[in-house]
Amino acid sequence: GQSLEQPSEVTAVEGAIVQINCTYQTSGFYGLSWYQQHDGGAPTFLSYNALDGLEETGRFSSFLSRSDSYGYLLLQELQMKDSASYFCASLLYNQGGKLIFGQGTELSVKP
Amino acid sequence: DADVTQTPRNRITKTGKRIMLECSQTKGHDRMYWYRQDPGLGLRLIYYSFDVKDINKGEISDGYSVSRQAQAKFSLSLESAIPNQTALYFCATSDSGGRTDTQYFGPGTRLTVL
Numbered sequence: 001g002q003s004l005e006q007p008s009e010v011t012a013v014e015g016a017i018v019q020i021n022c023t024y025q026t027s028g029f030y031g032l033s034w035y036q037q038h039d040g041g042a043p044t045f046l047s048y049n050a051l052d053g054l055e056e057t058g059r060f061s062s063f064l065s066r067s068d069s070y071g072y073l074l075l076q077e078l079q080m081k082d083s084a085s086y087f088c089a090s091l092l093y094n095q096g097g098k099l100i101f102g103q104g105t106e107l108s109v110k111p
Numbered sequence: 112d113a114d115v116t117q118t119p120r121n122r123i124t125k126t127g128k129r130i131m132l133e134c135s136q137t138k139g140h141d142r143m144y145w146y147r148q149d150p151g152l153g154l155r156l157i158y159y160s161f162d163v164k165d166i167n168k169g170e171i172s173d174g175y176s177v178s179r180q181a182q183a184k185f186s187l188s189l190e191s192a193i194p195n196q197t198a199l200y201f202c203a204t205s206d207s208g209g210r211t212d213t214q215y216f217g218p219g220t221r222l223t224v225l
Contacts, residue, residue: 031211033211033212033213040199040219040221041218041219042115042216042217042218042219043154043201043214043216044216045211045214045215048211048212050211087153087154091212098156098159098169099156099212099214100156100170101146101153101154101155102153103151103152103153104151104153
């Protein structure tokens with residue numbers, strides 16, 4: 001079957017660094033995406049890794065290790081507005097642009 | 112104006128009623144998707160369409176049907192709504208020519224079935 005595992009909740013303080021892990025078991029894996037969702041609003045795209053290694057976009061970075069079926073999202077210099085749910089999603093090459101989402105990690109940033 | 116719109120934004124209905132949720136996009140994307148979101152279960156794919164003539168079932172298509180009326184419009188129907196279809200429904204689009212296949216989501220429709 002297809003599955004992605006990520007922690008359900010993470011708490012951190014403002015200004016800190018937090019890492020949200022994602023392990024996946026998906027056939028036809030092509031790449032790993034990350035999405036952010038605030039309070040039941042529209043999920044928005046954050047980053048995508050097709051190759052092993054680190055992708056950096058401002059305060060956010062994402063990492064992928066295909067051999068370990070593992071990735072993470074790293075958020076630096078945390079701000080209160082980063083409190084949200086974060087989803088990893090596996091892109092499947094044998095099904096075009098189909099995404100399988102993890103269950104989401106709710107990040108709470110405390111002052 | 113929003114690139115991906117959904118109507119209605121909220122709907123309360125009764126068991127057994129037929130419901131249609133509509134999605135329109137101005138992004139010019141060829142691919143469209145319907146997801147449902149339940150607390151603690153993330154986003155689950157109901158149906159997806161890679162072009163007007165291509166419709167595919169997702170993980171949880173039972174009890175749902177779709178229609179791709181045009182490249183810009185993709186509707187989701189619940190033929191006979193039941194309470195466990197109470198959820199937040201999202202439409203999304205993507206461009207087949209994109210490198211990352213980024214999906215762009217609409218604002219969601221909150222559906223309650225009594």
